[in-house]
Amino acid sequence: MHALIVLSHPEPTSFNAALKDVAADTLERLGHSVDVSDLYAEGFDPAERAAQYPARKHPDRFAALAEQRHASQTGSLPADVRREIERLERADLVVFQFPLWWHAQPAMLKGWFDRVFVNGGLYTSTMRYDRGYFRGKRAVLSVTTGAPAAAFGPNARGGDMHHLLWPLHYSLHYVGFAVLPPFLAHGVQGHGYAYQDADRFAAQLADEKARWRRRLETLDEAEPLAFPGWNDWTEDGGAKQPGFRAAV
Amino acid sequence: MHALIVLSHPEPTSFNAALKDVAADTLERLGHSVDVSDLYAEGFDPAERAAQYPARKHPDRFAALAEQRHASQTGSLPADVRREIERLERADLVVFQFPLWWHAQPAMLKGWFDRVFVNGGLYTSTMRYDRGYFRGKRAVLSVTTGAPAAAFGPNARGGDMHHLLWPLHYSLHYVGFAVLPPFLAHGVQGHGYAYQDADRFAAQLADEKARWRRRLETLDEAEPLAFPGWNDWTEDGGAKQPGFRAAV
Numbered sequence: 001m002h003a004l005i006v007l008s009h010p011e012p013t014s015f016n017a018a019l020k021d022v023a024a025d026t027l028e029r030l031g032h033s034v035d036v037s038d039l040y041a042e043g044f045d046p047a048e049r050a051a052q053y054p055a056r057k058h059p060d061r062f063a064a065l066a067e068q069r070h071a072s073q074t075g076s077l078p079a080d081v082r083r084e085i086e087r088l089e090r091a092d093l094v095v096f097q098f099p100l101w102w103h104a105q106p107a108m109l110k111g112w113f114d115r116v117f118v119n120g121g122l123y124t125s126t127m128r129y130d131r132g133y134f135r136g137k138r139a140v141l142s143v144t145t146g147a148p149a150a151a152f153g154p155n156a157r158g159g160d161m162h163h164l165l166w167p168l169h170y171s172l173h174y175v176g177f178a179v180l181p182p183f184l185a186h187g188v189q190g191h192g193y194a195y196q197d198a199d200r201f202a203a204q205l206a207d208e209k210a211r212w213r214r215r216l217e218t219l220d221e222a223e224p225l226a227f228p229g230w231n232d233w234t235e236d237g238g239a240k241q242p243g244f245r246a247a248v
Numbered sequence: 249m250h251a252l253i254v255l256s257h258p259e260p261t262s263f264n265a266a267l268k269d270v271a272a273d274t275l276e277r278l279g280h281s282v283d284v285s286d287l288y289a290e291g292f293d294p295a296e297r298a299a300q301y302p303a304r305k306h307p308d309r310f311a312a313l314a315e316q317r318h319a320s321q322t323g324s325l326p327a328d329v330r331r332e333i334e335r336l337e338r339a340d341l342v343v344f345q346f347p348l349w350w351h352a353q354p355a356m357l358k359g360w361f362d363r364v365f366v367n368g369g370l371y372t373s374t375m376r377y378d379r380g381y382f383r384g385k386r387a388v389l390s391v392t393t394g395a396p397a398a399a400f401g402p403n404a405r406g407g408d409m410h411h412l413l414w415p416l417h418y419s420l421h422y423v424g425f426a427v428l429p430p431f432l433a434h435g436v437q438g439h440g441y442a443y444q445d446a447d448r449f450a451a452q453l454a455d456e457k458a459r460w461r462r463r464l465e466t467l468d469e470a471e472p473l474a475f476p477g478w479n480d481w482t483e484d485g486g487a488k489q490p491g492f493r494a495a496v
Contacts, residue, residue: 063438190311
């Protein structure tokens with residue numbers, strides 16, 4: 001198996017970077033090969049905009065999807081997007097490692113979705129969801145949060161984790177991935193922040209590294225999350241009645 | 249009343265830019281003053297990272313929240329973040345105008361949340377939610393989507409709009425805003441994309457402009473969305489039983 005780890009954290013000595021290392025080491029020890037997209041270190045540009053497309057189909061007005069489609073068809077996608085797509089093509093498993101910032105992925109990783117999952121190339125109006133481009137590949141989120149686990153239940157202080165990750169999970173489903181249940185490391189605080197100190201950071205990191213390692217070793221036991229697909233929808237995209245019942 | 253419109257779209261002649269103009273014109277006609285943060289046009293940098301903080305508290309390891317807090321306390325926040333905070337301080341109402349990209353706001357606007365809502369300045373562990381910094385101010389999302397309205401119900405093809413906007417709405421609640429129900433313009437396609445043509449674009453835009461104008465004229469009639477607050481949670485952030493029942 002070949003795996004891609006997409007890391008979105010600005011600090012090379014962070015908890016997130018350490019979890020990325022554990023994933024790479026564990027997967028390699030299991031006999032798999034591993035690529036890493038370190039978005040901050042590689043200087044990935046998260047902003048989808050006209051300047052990304054020097055040879056525009058419509059030079060007068062910029063519409064992202066039209067230019068993505070045109071660049072896909074003419075082989076003129078931006079170099080960093082081409083690199084990410086090549087990495088995705090090679091991967092059987094994609095791991096996303098990031099901290100939860102403002103109830104979602106950091107802008108850096110959001111921009112990776114905005115720019116890399118190109119219209120016309122990785123999806124069309126009919127090549128989506130259970131007919132998605134990456135059918136047969138698996139994806140899993142590994143997320144650190146600052147608050148304790150109890151704060152992420154229904155109506156809890158941090159919000160229901162199921163809702164918080166839904167836009168990411170559904171975006172992965174959109175391009176065809178089977179999405180495995182996420183790995184969550186709660187109560188993670190950055191170095192030097194508030195009540196965090198080096199000893200607590202190290203102890204917590206050791207615990208979470210071991211837990212993440214065990215999770216990766218037993219990845220094949222995890223059932224993918226359930227999402228609706230084409231058979232569950234009417235022509236205009238509404239849910240058939242009775243249709244799919246999400247776990248939400 | 250003073251309003252701030254935060255626009256996140258890369259094309260100045262876009263549907264989103266036109267809705268921003270309608271909001272500015274309508275609010276001014278109603279006797280209010282208006283500021284606009286045009287994130288793309290102003291070159292806002294969406295990536296929170298070490299380079300944003302030349303005078304670091306911890307030069308060895310970058311932790312975003314620690315540096316945000318330090319920069320807030322020492323008056324050394326980045327210039328673009330200071331400008332956005334000053335705009336927020338002046339505003340009684342904040343309108344966010346953006347297209348739904350990958351089931352969320354564009355990375356540009358996600359980065360605005362990551363960088364502008366600074367720890368130590370706009371929130372602390374006790375100054376959050378119904379005790380948030382911006383208590384008394386209102387916020388509203390104005391969102392364009394590419395799919396028809398039917399595709400955004402429960403289990404529908406585009407996802408439940410309530411879930412898609414939840415991370416944004418809850419982030420606004422986190423810093424104390426009263427969050428008004430969103431304005432949604434569905435089935436919006438960029439110029440030159442797929443089946444979109446200039447006539448259809450113009451006709452649809454005229455309809456949505458009129459609808460947005462009417463909504464802005466009757467903003468005071470809208471009840472803010474309901475979210476849980478401090479009285480609904482136990483010490484560790486879990487929901488009290490019986491506690492708040494969200495509309496989700």
